[in-house]
Amino acid sequence: MPLASDVDIHAGQRPDEEPSLAVRNNGGVPPSAEPAPPGRREALLVLSFGGPEGPEDVLPFLENVTRGRGIPRERLAAVAEHYHHFGGVSPINDQNKALIAAIEADLAAAGVDLPVYWGNRNWAPYVEDTWRQMAEDGIEHAYVFATSAYASASGCRQYHEDVARARAAFGPGAPTAEKLPHYYDAPGFLRANAEALAAALASLPEDVRDTARLVATAHSIPVAMAEVAGPPGHAYEAELTVAAQKVVDATVPGRRFDLVWQSRSGPPSMPWLEPDVNDHLRALAAAGERAVVLFPIGFVSDHLEVIWDLDHEARQTAEELGLAFARAGTAGTHPAFVAAVRELVQERRAGGPPRLGTACPASCCHVARPARPTA
Template sequence: MPRAIVDITPAGQRPDEDPSLAVRNNGGVPPSAEPAPLGRREALLLLSFGGPEGHDDVMPFLENVTRGRGIPRERLEEVAEHYHHFGGVSPINDQNKALLAALEAELRSAGIDLPVYWGNRNWAPYVEDVWQQMADDGIQHAYVLATSAYASFSGCRQYHEDVARARAALTGDAAAPGGPTAEKLPHYFDADGFVRANADALAAALAALPAEVRDSTRLVATAHSIPDTMAAVAGPEGHAYEAELQAAAQQVVDRAAPGRPFDLVWQSRSGPPSVPWLEPDVNDHLEALAEAGEKAVVLFPVGFVSDHLEVIWDLDNEARETAERLGLVFARAATAGTHPAFATALRELLEERRAGGEPRLGTNCPASCCFVRRPPADTATNGRPPSG
């Protein structure tokens, strides 16, 4: 019987959330500015969202993701069809396994002897079970690599809370958590290897277009939409989510297509119509581009690490269909995935923390960072749950 993770959403928060949770995210151990002690048994944990592995997993998985939000059964069934379209299997799991293998190879090539584990928020392998395994293996400290490069509640703070929940599960006491101590690696949206991987993908997508439209093609960066209220507190100074995405997209374009303009738009909205979310939606933006006389578009999903279901469904299916209906020549760039430069960037991020580098946003977060109260569950009954 799959466990029920209470109200874990990619863009939501329990209404009784306490901002002081951020202080306890790493079990009361602040990120160190000193090199790791010699002899301490350490590990790297790849921490992700999770996804179903077959048709029978789909509804239990979606119930885990949306528990407590009051999402009607028919809305879950609608999103379930996205998964059933792909055999009930989310591609995110195989992508995480591939990234895990790439990280292990990268560490070996750099002479770093460090075990690598993988855990999820919403499906097996659950982070609680992996934390128990690390404890059984004698791991004393874990560096947590989340599969999100940016600030936001779901992309950063909630991963801190996943770790806090896993540590508390070992003892049954949140005030006295067990297992390895932990620190989350900082945001990596501006890491050279992440930018290079996305730039290479954008350059390849442009090169695949017909020559007659290549130089005039509109470049459009996409990322997961979040509620306006959440975007306003995503970071200690507010609006870090949008600012980080804008900066990353700019660096990608500067490297792949210097001097070209680009737009940053949003996809995968999952909230009720009554709650304002970041706009414009990618499909609405394609409509506007066509009305403005644009002939071709390349979407580059810089807001995502891998080509999981939200990327495939929302862009390769829905956005492509919109573009075809509008007569727009369409291409979609790949995500960073297992690009060698991306794996190198993640290894460098790990080495920075192990050497006692100055803690940065994503590792060292104030208690108020990314805190926002979600509307009561009964206001969310028209929301579309996530499909990632």
């Protein structure tokens, strides 16, 4: 089966050329502003990153993720160790299964007849296989819920490319699809995060609860990737700022927060978004702060980058600095978040102008890739 990065829908393009809008949007089918045609057989596809299921999966998984991306070998070896620390098993697959079970229960309770499928970019079940399964089951159209709420090449554009690749792999007659819009501002997503932040604050010793510094985190990305995120550029940072602000407003109105970055990769020579969360903790301690609450607003589940980079590394940094530390949970399977997924589908089914993430201009989230080595 073709691996994620074996097929490049932009192959043969000059770097200054934009892919066509049709290819950018949902694998060649521009999203419609009309209501869903009655009688069309539809499904919901949960499209995610994927993760290894055992020690022998770790290296092939990392190769799928990083092929052609210029990630230094030392970084790959370090990340492999993070996975091996958990027996080579990423928590992300079980988290996606739990999310799907919760979505199925919510749809059933709401009387919405919509089968739910699961596919990944970097590990089984690969999205290409899911497409074949959907076609065999007679599905004509899929709403694609990506497990990323934000703009960026990694969190939005690559999911469009996954859809395009899967449709192309199946060939003529493949189910059509539309990716659901960015959902960083969906009330159910915000409420799940606000409740998690409140619980984390409540877990701190009483004497530091009111003064603890609130620190929102998200995956760092290359500065060049951030510059072209969303049609105006810098939409990743902008959407994260909106989401973090709304979560704080709903929990402890008026309290200040900082947005910082975690899980930096890439060669040291390439600029990525800063400051790193660990450096930020050092700066806070140096300024006399006594407690921090981290809330990973950039992620939708407590996957490896959350439990390693925050619960292990950042917690250790805080301990060394004498900072009281709490980490808020992610949206996970919070009922409000699960209901938000259904509402995103219902909004698209009703028709109306597609929002960002469903329809993206060609210039959106473009990322220059290093040239493929030629044999």
